[in-house]
Amino acid sequence: MAACNALYAQAGGVTAVINATAAAVIRAWRSRGTAVGALYAARGGLPGVLREDLIDTAFESEATLAALGHTPGGIFGSARFRLGEPDQDRATWERIAAVLRAHDIGILLYNGGNGSAVTALQLSELGKVCGHHLTSVHIPKTIDNDMEGTDASPGFGSAAKYLAVSMREAAADVASMASTSTQVFILEAMGRHTGWMVAAMGLAADDSPHTPLLLLFAERAFDAEDFLARVSSTVTRHGYCLVGVSEGLRTTEGEFLSALEAPGPGADTQLGGVAPQLAAMVRSRLGLKCHWATADYLQRSARHIASAVDLAQAEAVGAAAVAFAIAGDNGVMPGIVRESDSPYRWRIEAVALREVAGREKRLPEAFISPDGHHISAAAREYLLPLIQGEAPQPFGNGLPVHAAPVLVPVPRRLPAWNPSGNR
């Protein structure tokens, strides 16, 4: 095990703070000095490993690491990647093993969401399958907050803060003009299957209990008549109505309202666009003036309004992953354990991937109010700590300053990979 090299890779949808995790990983690794080998990063996630496209993080300056703390996106490149079982996807397994072996890589630090945790768990068996031992540690990350084994998924708190702040600001706008202009405003959040992001919008009404905000959760089948009746009565009572909706809203038949196209083989249906549909409904059926916004990637890249708690957790899981990996903990993930709500206290613990990988943490039923359109007090208790604190960042010429890494490639040692129709 001694002095082997390590590989860090980003996976799946990026977040406003995944690069803060990357910086924490690099710093923690460097702090071990000569006791450890090199730390490489895969360019573009695991597909970069297959291409033997590795970056030597040793060339990144301290200034770059500091800047990664306030740079959205995934600085080394991220990818959605699914690894088949060894008997079905043998060539890919062998290629991964060959690349890792060629570069003496004994540690994988895989920074992703639910799907990636499955891959990290698979790769914890690389020694058994391909004879190249790998200590595989998953590092949690996803704005969807749907990972088990951690109080929150780093990235979620910042997206949640973005959505709650945006809804609160839009509320001030709409309230001021509703008497002669827009009466209904709809904000659409990402989150395919679970309503964590929509729940976060509920925080916009936190200290204004009379904010007329309706939430449409992915967890509740959409009932058009009920929705229109609620909007109508809310406008009658308050003069306006705000709506937070999940892109994953489904009809009672289970169809996505916003499915854009038939998914390709193995691909997820691309969602987005339920807000304009609802707006058209509000206009045509209720005759109310309605505006809508779809934040899409803005909600996962808005580092400028990141949550300080989320940022701290993103860094903590990165540092902990390095410690676990160096200790030889194979097939684990640093999970955030909540010790108390208020003040919010948390610690990091190693969680076995076999206990959590691929399991989807659903929004608890108890987090949705009995009427199905608001969040409960329990939801507030859970969510509020995650959006606490701002995380100011440097601006230059009026715009956020982002990292400019040098991304020095590791010289290739293998022939190019030509999977014959394999992938």
Add this chain to the structure above:
Amino acid sequence: MAACNALYAQAGGVTAVINATAAAVIRAWRSRGTAVGALYAARGGLPGVLREDLIDTAFESEATLAALGHTPGGIFGSARFRLGEPDQDRATWERIAAVLRAHDIGILLYNGGNGSAVTALQLSELGKVCGHHLTSVHIPKTIDNDMEGTDASPGFGSAAKYLAVSMREAAADVASMASTSTQVFILEAMGRHTGWMVAAMGLAADDSPHTPLLLLFAERAFDAEDFLARVSSTVTRHGYCLVGVSEGLRTTEGEFLSALEAPGPGADTQLGGVAPQLAAMVRSRLGLKCHWATADYLQRSARHIASAVDLAQAEAVGAAAVAFAIAGDNGVMPGIVRESDSPYRWRIEAVALREVAGREKRLPEAFISPDGHHISAAAREYLLPLIQGEAPQPFGNGLPVHAAPVLVPVPRRLPAWNPSGNR
């Protein structure tokens, strides 16, 4: 003229900093002490005057004024309001005069955009028309930046900063995943007729000349084939393509791509939704994965990412308007005069409303690059100063703290207005 009362009213679409103007007006008025009368605010804009629905600003605390500096929306309520000519809309003119007379109001401070400037100019004739002399001063405000007579319209700089920051952050996101995921990202900006907001998105590529960003200006007829060819070649060259588009994009036949419904009599067509149309085109014609966002009201209410320069100008026009009004300057507007680009120096001057009201400041042709899809160096020189500086604001419990004004009504002195079918 001595010691008459004044009325402040908000008009048209609100901005992230119009309440900063309101606070500056109130402070400037208060600073005159007993030399002036009361300062009232119309609830919900000029329709509030017709309803005799006035607020006495004397009851708002210093803490509230400070909080108005970081509260989006229009705190007293805003309205789109068109006043007919006296011979067509006599009853409305007389009602306005009656309400102003009843409350000894001799000064109107009308805070709005292009359309509102026309109303302010009309009301500068109230003395002649109705025998109640009014010093009518318009205070510029609009995210659209389409007002003549001022270097920028307060509110624009903050919206511009929001859009440029959002595009830059989204660029980092898209760049990191384009090799296996989304290759095209489209962000839609408001701005009905002029491309100021789209031009602002061009700043996202300011210090990254290779950022693959295409802009679709309201000033250029949309050519689908040309657009698709540009997107395709940009993706081929850079791996991904960012697109900034105006909601006011039109076909070569002059039709809005995004017109949602036939306008009612006297109403503008409601726009919004060109981004999903373009995205569908990119998907179906180019087979590229495409995401899109429509920021809508978020771009005009995002006080949390306001421009410090914009905020300073919003305050300066408010204070200057009070000075002009007290000096008896009727039918004027404080205009911002640019003295230099770098460093950005500006001063306030009185501009005659008859010279500027109702005129639309178009994006200069020279601000669009020869290829029609980028901004020119001249545009950067103009735009960059307007997004300079951040304007931090207090947060409480993770969310922006907004003003909670008491909005104490002025006792009514007139019978209710019952315009018999007049409006």
